[in-house]
Amino acid sequence: xxxxxxxxxxxxxxxxxxxxxxxxxxxxxxxxxxxxxxxxxxxxxxxxxxxxxxxxxxxxxxxxxxxxxxxxxxxxxxxxxxxxxxxxxxxxxxxxxxxxxxxxxxxxxxxxxxxxxxxxxxxxxxxxxxxxxxxxxxxxxxxxxxxxxxxxxxxxxxxxxxxxxxxxxxxxxxxxxxxxxxxxxxxxxxxxxxxxxxxxxxxxxxxxxxxxxxxxxxxxxxxxxxxxxxxxxxxxxxxxxxxxxxxxxxxxxxxxxxxxxxxxxxxxxxxxxxxxxxxxxxxxxxxxxxxxxxxxxxxxxxxxxxxxxxxxxxxxxxxxxxxxxxxxxxxxxxxxxxxxxxxxxxxxxxxxxxxxxxx
Amino acid sequence: xxxxxxxxxxxxxxxxxxxxxxxxxxxxxxxxxxxxxxxxxxxxxxxxxxxxxxxxxxxxxxxxxxxxxxxxxxxxxxxxxxxxxxxxxxxxxxxxxxxxxxxxxxxxxxxxxxxxxxxxxxxxxxxxxxxxxxxxxxxxxxxxxxxxxxxxxxxxxxxxxxxxxxxxxxxxxxxxxxxxxxxxxxxxxxxxxxxxxxxxxxxxxxxxxxxxxxxxxxxxxxxxxxxxxxxxxxxxxxxxxxxxxxxxxxxxxxxxxxxxxxxxxxxxxxxxxxxxxxxxxxxxxxxxxxxxxxxxxxxxxxxxxxxxxxxxxxxxxxxxxxxxxxxxxxxxxxxxxxxxxxxxxxxxxxxxxxxxxxx
Numbered sequence: 001x002x003x004x005x006x007x008x009x010x011x012x013x014x015x016x017x018x019x020x021x022x023x024x025x026x027x028x029x030x031x032x033x034x035x036x037x038x039x040x041x042x043x044x045x046x047x048x049x050x051x052x053x054x055x056x057x058x059x060x061x062x063x064x065x066x067x068x069x070x071x072x073x074x075x076x077x078x079x080x081x082x083x084x085x086x087x088x089x090x091x092x093x094x095x096x097x098x099x100x101x102x103x104x105x106x107x108x109x110x111x112x113x114x115x116x117x118x119x120x121x122x123x124x125x126x127x128x129x130x131x132x133x134x135x136x137x138x139x140x141x142x143x144x145x146x147x148x149x150x151x152x153x154x155x156x157x158x159x160x161x162x163x164x165x166x167x168x169x170x171x172x173x174x175x176x177x178x179x180x181x182x183x184x185x186x187x188x189x190x191x192x193x194x195x196x197x198x199x200x201x202x203x204x205x206x207x208x209x210x211x212x213x214x215x216x217x218x219x220x221x222x223x224x225x226x227x228x229x230x231x232x233x234x235x236x237x238x239x240x241x242x243x244x245x246x247x248x249x250x251x252x253x254x255x256x257x258x259x260x261x262x263x264x265x266x267x268x269x270x271x272x273x274x275x276x277x278x279x280x281x282x283x284x285x286x287x288x289x290x291x292x293x294x295x296x297x298x299x300x301x302x303x304x305x306x307x308x309x310x311x312x313x314x315x316x317x318x319x320x321x322x323x324x325x326x327x328x329x330x331x332x333x334x335x336x337x338x339x340x341x342x343x344x345x346x347x348x349x350x351x352x353x354x355x356x357x358x359x
Numbered sequence: 360x361x362x363x364x365x366x367x368x369x370x371x372x373x374x375x376x377x378x379x380x381x382x383x384x385x386x387x388x389x390x391x392x393x394x395x396x397x398x399x400x401x402x403x404x405x406x407x408x409x410x411x412x413x414x415x416x417x418x419x420x421x422x423x424x425x426x427x428x429x430x431x432x433x434x435x436x437x438x439x440x441x442x443x444x445x446x447x448x449x450x451x452x453x454x455x456x457x458x459x460x461x462x463x464x465x466x467x468x469x470x471x472x473x474x475x476x477x478x479x480x481x482x483x484x485x486x487x488x489x490x491x492x493x494x495x496x497x498x499x500x501x502x503x504x505x506x507x508x509x510x511x512x513x514x515x516x517x518x519x520x521x522x523x524x525x526x527x528x529x530x531x532x533x534x535x536x537x538x539x540x541x542x543x544x545x546x547x548x549x550x551x552x553x554x555x556x557x558x559x560x561x562x563x564x565x566x567x568x569x570x571x572x573x574x575x576x577x578x579x580x581x582x583x584x585x586x587x588x589x590x591x592x593x594x595x596x597x598x599x600x601x602x603x604x605x606x607x608x609x610x611x612x613x614x615x616x617x618x619x620x621x622x623x624x625x626x627x628x629x630x631x632x633x634x635x636x637x638x639x640x641x642x643x644x645x646x647x648x649x650x651x652x653x654x655x656x657x658x659x660x661x662x663x664x665x666x667x668x669x670x671x672x673x674x675x676x677x678x679x680x681x682x683x684x685x686x687x688x689x690x691x692x693x694x695x696x697x698x699x700x701x702x703x704x705x706x707x708x709x710x711x712x713x714x715x716x717x718x
Contacts (some may be wrong), residue, residue, distance in 0.1 A: 004392030004606030008399045011599060017395050019386055026382040033677065037558040037604065040367045040680060073560070074581065075433035077595035081579035109579050129517050194596055199396040201560045201598030220440035220468050222433065236436035237553055237600060239560030242372060245396065265526070318392065321399060 005305045008294060008321035009152050009334040010174065010195040016250040017289055026038055036244050041237050050238070056250035058264035063183055063206060070225065071233045071243050076173045078104065078203060079190040079220045083146070083169050086215045087188065088114035095164065097135040098123045099130050101327060102171060110146070116255040117142070127296070128154035129146035129288040133162040142166050142341065144187055150175035152195070153325040155298030156291040161185065167211060175295050176204065178337055179263035187211045188243075193242060194207055195295070196336045199250050216330035219340050227279035253337065262337050263294075267336050270294040276351050282359040283351065286330060297333045298324060310354055319347055362701035364473050365433045368511050368655060368693040369533065369679035377607040377697075397605050400596050409597070413542070415609035419617055422542055422565060429564040430585065430592045430602050435532045435613040437460065437562060439468035440547040441607065442505070442528050445574045445584050447473035451502040454523065457482045458489050460508035460686065467504070487513035487657070488647040493522040503546055509534035509553070512684040514657030514691065515650040520544060526570060534654050536561065536612055537696055538622035546570045552601060555695045557608050559600035586632075612696065621696050626695050629653040630704045633711050641718040642710065645689060649662070657683060658694045664679060667688060669713055678706055 006013040029036040029132050032045050039045045052164060054069045063069065066155035072078070072133060082104075088094050094116035097105045102121050108115045117139045128151070140147065144207045145164040150157040153172040167187025176191040183189070188207045196198035205225065221227050227235050253262060274292065277285040277299055287296040293299040326328035333347060365372040381629035388395040391404050396469060402654045413428045422428065431437070442465075447453050452474035455466045459482050469475045476498045479490035487510070497504065504523035509516040511533040520527060526546025535550035542548070550597055564584065580586050583660035586594050618712045633651065637645040645657040660666045660700040666689060670682050692706060 002392050003387070005395055006393050008397065008402075011397055011399060011596065013397050014394065019396065021381055022386040022396075026385060028362070033679070034360055034365050035373065037378065037381075038365055038367065038370055038373050040370060041559065043367075043680075065485045073434070073437070073598070075432070075595045078432070081581050084546055086581075094573075109581065112577060112579055169564070192596060199598045199600050200400065201601055206510045218471060220438050220444075220471055222436045222468065236434045237370065237551060239432070239601070240600070241600060242560055243559050 002318070004318040005340070005346055006299075007333050007335065007339070007347075008194070009325070009332060010090070011200045012195050012336050013246070013338045014198070015249065015252045015338045018245065018252055018312060020246060021248055021324070036239055039238050039240065041234060043287050046244075049240075050233070051246050053243055053247035053250060056247065058202070058253055059252060060177060060253060061183060061206070067206050068184065068208065068212070068229045070228045071238050072203045072205050072228060073201070073239055075192040075200070075203050076171050076190060077105065078199060079171065079205065080106040081113065082223055082225070083188055083190070084110040084113040085219050085223055087144050087169065087211055089214055090114075092141075093117055093139060095119045095139050095142045095145045095166075097136070097145070097147045097160075099132060099148050099156060100128065100154040102153070102173070102324070103146075103148040104153055106146060106148065107173060126286070127288050128156050128286050128291070129159060129331050130291045133158070133160050133317055136162050136164070138164045138166070141353065144169045144287070146170070150205050150293050150295050151298050152334070153328060155287045155293045157295065158198035159290065167208065175293070177250075177259060178266050178295055180259040193246055196250040196338075200248035201239040202246055205218045205245050224338075249338075263274045265341070266294045266335070266337065268342055269339065272344050272348050273297050273333060273351075275333075276348055286328075295334060295336055297335065298330055300330045303331065306358055308359070313354065314347070314350055315321060317346070317350060319343070319350060360558075361677070362418070362703055363677040363679045364699070365398075365679055366692050366694065366698070366702075366706075368691060370559045371554050371693060371695050372697045373557070373604070374608065374611045374697045377604065377611055381604060381606055384577060386409050396454045396600055400593060405481055405599050405603075405685050408599075408603050410590070412602055412606035414610060416450065416563070419536060419609060420542060420565070420613060425569070426529060426542065426565050426567050427571070427588045429566065429587045430597050431562045431564050431587060432560070432598055433563055434559070435549060436464065437593070438530065438564065438607055439465040440628040441582055442547055442549070443469040443472040444578050444582055446528065447502050448573055448575070452476055452500075454478045454498050454501045454504045455479050456490060456495070456504070456506045458507050459476070459487065459512055460684075461532070462505075462507040463513070465505060465530060478602055479592065484502055486644070486647050487515050487645050487650070489515050489650045492519050495523070497522050497523045498523070503528045505529070509652050509654050510689060512532050513695070514646045514652050514655045515602035516652035516654065518649065526567065534652070536609075536618060536621065537654055539618040548633050552605055554693075555697075558644065560598040561605055577646065582696040620627070622700075624700070625653045625694070625696065628698065628700055629656060631703050631707050632637065632692060632694075632710075633655050635707055640715060641714040645687075654693060654695055656694065657689055663688065665717060668717070673706070676705070676709060678702070678709060
């Protein structure tokens with residue numbers, strides 16, 4: 001098989017050995033005589049997967065007992081609504097930081113549900129950036145502070161999280177499991193799986209149990225974290241196959257050494273590309289240096305015509321998915337945990353050669 | 360491989376050839392150099408799958424242009440909330456028929472959202488049954504009538520749908536694609552995939568476009584059908600792999616001759632088991648004859664101890680998943696589209712032998 005280098009922003013590259021294991025056991029899961037796609041979500045095969053996925057995440061992230069891990073559906077877009085439905089009581093307000101396209105969507109949804117204060121807005125700044133965490137003015141008595149840990153489109157990533165004095169609610173869809181962090185300032189973390197965790201279809205939610213108790217009884221039962229906590233994410237049928245792949249991915253991360261190791265590998269991969277940007281007058285990174293992401297590396301070329309040629313020629317050399325988001329253009333290299341170092345080397349070589357020919 | 364006969368109620372058996380195709384192309388989808396699990400939801404590979412799945416469903420069900428097909432997440436349990444959030448305006452009421460556990464859940468959720476009239480309730484009847492469609496009293500001006508086409512736990516199935524004069528909203532999770540029906544009396548149909556359509560993780564929604572326009576602007580954007588109609592189910596990342604399997608399953612149903620053929624095969628399979636029940640004083644069907652399901656066949660043995668032995672001995676003979684739902688006990692044989700006729704024959708032979716030994 002000629003495996004390409006897949007720079008897709010999500011759904012994204014998965015570890016080859018995870019795919020190989022899934023393929024090997026797709027027809028007969030561990031001698032059960034059926035595929036895991038056909039197994040009951042209450043049977044012992046799936047239950048072991050469900051539990052292993054939770055155990056692995058708890059271990060990787062160092063999650064204390066007062067937090068619960070949930071496997072839900074609907075992606076981060078579903079959580080944009082569920083978070084305020086659960087955590088934003090009547091008469092309360094929540095602080096939101098607008099750092100880009102994804103934060104904007106979270107804010108738009110939250111405004112339909114309760115009172116929102118946008119305490120910082122860098123969504124339209126060029127170069128892309130995040131507000132300095134030290135300079136934020138929090139609203140006294142806010143229910144929570146919402147932020148987006150990594151803006152997939154803008155190519156920015158919080159390196160140090162703000163200290164609002166209230167629980168942080170974070171969309172970590174595009175950098176979850178890419179680095180260690182202290183979970184205790186967070187009340188709720190959510191992540192669509194399709195970047196660092198597995199395939200599209202499962203949404204990881206980590207919530208502090210006491211906060212989930214706040215929910216009004218007017219909220220539909222299915223949209224309450226409390227419901228899913230009480231039923232261990234089996235209130236309704238979970239997206240079993242996506243959880244299964246997530247379990248394999250977390251096992252792979254553990255084997256590689258956990259989040260310290262992932263962070264080191266990710267920083268090394270990102271540095272190789274950023275070094276090209278920093279030493280070139282041809283390529284120009286779109287994010288300010290101190291905010292740039294180790295997951296989604298965004299840059300421009302001298303013209304849109306050159307960008308188009310770059311993406312086309314890269315694709316011909318098996319470097320796929322480099323087109324920037326349609327809303328902003330440019331080039332984006334998404335290099336999540338599972339993206340191999342050789343792919344980064346291939347991109348760096350291609351970038352240098354392209355600059356030599358067109359610079 | 361020793362493939363078992365999988366009577367699970369859902370997630371459930373899938374066609375072997377679908378699993379084989381998925382396995383064969385799991386590492387490299389059609390020469391793209393990546394797994395379909397890694398492919399962008401906006402790339403040409405997934406877009407072709409998304410479109411084929413919709414086209415196949417439209418063809419199989421004869422869906423006219425005024426209806427839209429959506430691939431959402433969250434299962435029927437999500438739709439229990441989304442249906443009234445979208446279709447039940449302020450000051451309106453909706454009629455619901457309570458025919459069992461699933462209808463009860465739909466009613467509980469709808470009552471949190473708007474005014475609900477339960478116009479018939481057979482949920483606790485033993486033997487299990489549905490209200491006669493001719494004897495229903497509809498509420499004048501109701502926004503819709505909600506029903507559950509097949510009660511997976513009770514083992515009942517509507518053979519003729521009521522004629523309420525307002526759009527029917529139907530949970531068809533457990534008999535979708537098992538038989539042809541006229542869609543025009545329906546305003547909204549939804550189905551979790553994990554019985555007849557594919558794996559858990561995608562929810563099929565078919566909605567009449569004009570009804571989806573009713574939604575209040577107070578409803579979160581992600582929970583509006585309108586949002587997903589406008590974005591062709593790509594407002595957020597769809598559960599791509601589940602849609603892919605659904606596409607393969609619909610292709611398989613078309614190849615077998617469509618819904619007329621499925622209905623004939625399903626009726627033949629069900630009749631074999633029902634004949635045993637009807638000619639035995641040992642086994643007793645739990646549903647009244649005119650309401651019994653061709654998908655989930657529920658029956659009792661003379662004692663719970665015998666039921667336990669039956670399930671255990673059947674399991675040893677590779678007849679898996681026959682335990683009735685924990686809320687009702689007994690035996691349940693779920694024989695969806697993909698359940699093979701040989702498995703029914705094996706169960707019938709086992710039932711006869713078990714009766715001979717224990718009767």
